[in-house]
Amino acid sequence: MTEEDLSGTLFDAAIIGGGINGVGIAQDLALRGLKVVLLEKDDFAGHTTGASTKLIHGGLRYLEYLEFGLVRESLREREILLKNAPHLVVPLQLDIPVYKTSKRNFLTVKAGMVLYDLLSWDKSLPNHHFIRNARKIARRELGITTRGLKAVTSYYDCQALLPERLCVEVARSAATAGALMLNGHKVTACNHDEPGVARLTVKNRQTGITHPVKARIVVNAGGIFVDKILRMIDEKSPRKMGGTKGSHILLHKFDGGPKQALYIEAYQDGRPFFIIPWYDFYLVGTTDIYYDGDLDLVRASEEEIGYLLRELNHWLTKKSIGRDDIVYSYAGVRPLPWEPGKKESRVTRKHIIYDHQAHDGTENLISIIGGKLTTYRSLAGECGDLICQKLGYERESKTKDTPLPGAAGVTDMKSYREEQAVLLAKRYGLRVKITAALLDLYGAGAADVLALTGERPQWKRLICDAPLTIGAQVVFAIRFEFARDLSDILIRRLGMTRSACLGLDCLRETAAIAGEILNWSGREREERIAAYETYVQTRFKPALFERCLAGREG
Ligand SMILES: Cc1cc2nc3c(=O)[nH]c(=O)nc-3n(C[C@H](O)[C@H](O)[C@H](O)COP(=O)(O)OP(=O)(O)OC[C@H]3O[C@@H](n4cnc5c(N)ncnc54)[C@H](O)[C@@H]3O)c2cc1C
Known part of the structure; x- marks a missing residue:
């Protein structure tokens, strides 16, 4: 199928948004044999998906908020990605230093790590271990202060080396299964007046040509743009997204710098602070601040960079880091649900598959609220089940046993x-x-x-x-x-x-x-x-x- 087929086809599902969640849903549905089109206004992974910390992780910190289900789901997905995309997702060893002054003391961290291991009982990666002996700690070449350091916990998660490539390989897998995947195509109108069929208007941003598109179900996987898309349908649509911005900086690796990825409790606010070796750099992040600015132009602010530099200079021993040491910075907005009054870090990281029929009566519309990089496949499977149920298809998800193109046959x-x-x-x-x-x-x-x-x-x-x-x-x-x-x-x-x-x-x-x-x-x-x-x-x-x-x- 090509762009020319847009107007003459009744699609089972039209997906708006080509971030990891949109392409994941397209792949899931296409592999089930549904007729699918995905419309992305810019490029695949051009927004939040291309701006993450690149971790494929259970989310250790979610245990504090008792989100055990999310942690278990993420750890299961981590294992599936290691199998289906071993060229893109690799194990990452992280060290957590526990200081005398840490808010989370040794016993708290120990309890968290034991739980993390229990929730990933079927993993292929090693369990955590603690290092308390000063000489052994020194051998790890942490590159950070050891004053007041009581122990180091070492554990495994994974890293998507280039999440943009993960996204494009999922998009290719969807296309191979028959989905029409169109980047550079913006949905400019969405009409749900006709029973059983949604009508979209789609503009090719390069040629300026517009196409009418008909689909039995529309999936709004617009990430942080979910509300903007909903207001094309109903300008009074209540707010659903409460995005928080996160920024990163990159530094060149340096002598005496950390040899392992570090997961530190930030001294300024107790939030997770990562220093992760990534190719020739250290990837340093992140911040977490409610964001209501321009969604198409998200940048690290001077305050955020200041926060990250203060944190680095508090911990690192061998080098003082200034603005001139920053190779580049980037920022993204987490597509979190709107939970007014909550502190940023307390907003749930669980996704919501919002079936509008159940809430506002719109029959053929589903919105995706939230959803981490790590859990895109399970989110897509859940969404695929709902769509099949709505359309009367009895077809199982096949993504669990479908390697991405670069892993096929290996x-x-x-x-x-x-x-x-x-x-x-x-x-x-x-x-x-x-x-x-x-x-x-x-x-x-x-x-x-x-x-x-x-x-x-x-x-x-x-x-x-x-x-x-x-x-x-x-x-x-x-x-x-x-x-x-x-x-x-x-x-x-x-x-x-x-x-x-x-x-x-x-x-x-x-x-x-x-x-x-x-x-x-x-x-x-x-x-x-x-x-x-x-x-x-x-x-x-x-x-x-x-x-x-x-x-x-x-
Ligand atoms: C700082 C930060 C760090 C993170 N770190 C991690 C991490 O380490 N691990 C992890 O698992 N998760 C992490 N996340 C979360 C994860 O990156 C996101 O939740 C995920 O990428 C969201 O993907 P998405 O597809 O929902 O949204 P997006 O990637 O934003 O995709 C939505 C797409 O919809 C398109 N769109 C919008 N409107 C239209 C329209 N009208 N027509 C057509 N297309 C449209 C947009 O162009 C966009 O490409 C992090 C997020 C941030 C911000």
């Missing part, structure tokens, strides 16, 4: 990677380092990326050496991963967030390849380059921005 990713890196390097005359980098990003899909070089051998050339990236990846992003623009390609397909220059160094070369495939004129290419520079500057505020631009011109 039983042991580690040995597959080792074998294939050598084999592919030989076949394509490339360095093993390059094929290994492709396998890290695409898993089994690396072979498909390399196959493109048969068409044009110069696509084997490196366009970036950190992270190692070849021209064929740009072509693959456009032909097989729905990319339409430079930020889709560089940020959300090639993972240029792993580079301090955020793709600015290889921007022109990327634009040249993309322009050829997408038939951009010279002028259009220049406009898109300028738009990318603005995007990177406004969204990430990178320290190297001026230097990268100057370097390119020089």
Whole structure:
């Protein structure tokens, strides 16, 4: 199916929003054999899904709020993702230091860890352990103060190295199962007057063409935009979302810095504070502040950056961190339910599948409120069950046993990677380092990326050496991963967030390849380059921005 089929098809479900929850629902329904269209106004993972702490975790802190069900569900999902997406989701060892002054004392942390292990009784990862011996603690090279340190708890969770790629692989899986997945398509109107059928108006933001779309059910998976979407249907729709903003900063790793991921109780407010080694950086976050600003332009504020720096400088021993040390920052808004009067950290992280029929009588509308990255698959399954029940289908969810495209046919990713890196390097005359980098990003899909070089051998050339990236990846992003623009390609397909220059160094070369495939004129290419520079500057505020631009011109 293509965009041309939009107006002539009655879809079982139209999903608004291509964050992790929307694409997860599309995948779930398409695998059950339903006729599905997903409409995303910008790009897959272009909003909150691309702005998280990247943890695939049970959520240790939710135990304090007695959200045992959510923790168990998350821990189960963590295990399923390790199986279905081993190239994208990897184990992460975290250390929790317990100080004399910690609000959560040794016994509290111990009780929490035991419960966490019990709730993940069927996991493949090791249980937690405590380290109380000073010499053993020193060996862990925590990189933070040991004054008043009583013990360290070490436990495992997981990390989605690039959540944007997780989202795009789920979107590909949905498309393979038959869903029509359209990014760059904004829903501008939604009408529920006719019984049994919802009518949407959808605008292709590139061509300006609008299409009428009919669906038996509409799923509003707009994340923080859920209320905006509901007000297209009924301008008096009561508020459902109470988003809180969270910001992160990235620093270069440094000698004497933490060797492990750290989960610290913030000295300023007792909230969780993470310092997580991620590629060449430390990912540091986060904040949690109610947000009512522009949902399309969410940035880390000076106050938030100040908070994170104060926290870092309180804990780190080897280096004092200033604003100049920040490589870049990013921020997102958690799509939480509106619970007026509650402190941000107390708002439930449980998702709500809001069936409007039960609340306001709208027959064919479901809104997704909340939903973590970790639990997208179970949320989608729950939503899929409800939709099937409403439409009278008896079909089970199949996602639990459906590996994502990069894991298809692979039983042991580690040995597959080792074998294939050598084999592919030989076949394509490339360095093993390059094929290994492709396998890290695409898993089994690396072979498909390399196959493109048969068409044009110069696509084997490196366009970036950190992270190692070849021209064929740009072509693959456009032909097989729905990319339409430079930020889709560089940020959300090639993972240029792993580079301090955020793709600015290889921007022109990327634009040249993309322009050829997408038939951009010279002028259009220049406009898109300028738009990318603005995007990177406004969204990430990178320290190297001026230097990268100057370097390119020089
Ligand atoms: C700071 C922070 C840290 C986090 N850390 C973690 C973590 O470590 N682990 C974890 O599991 N979770 C984490 N989360 C939560 C998680 O990231 C989000 O809950 C999840 O990504 C939400 O996904 P979503 O699909 O609901 O929303 P989004 O990703 O925001 O997607 C909604 C989409 O709807 C689209 N849309 C809106 N209106 C329209 C329209 N009219 N037409 C078409 N499309 C439309 C938007 O463009 C957007 O792409 C974190 C969140 C934040 C903010």
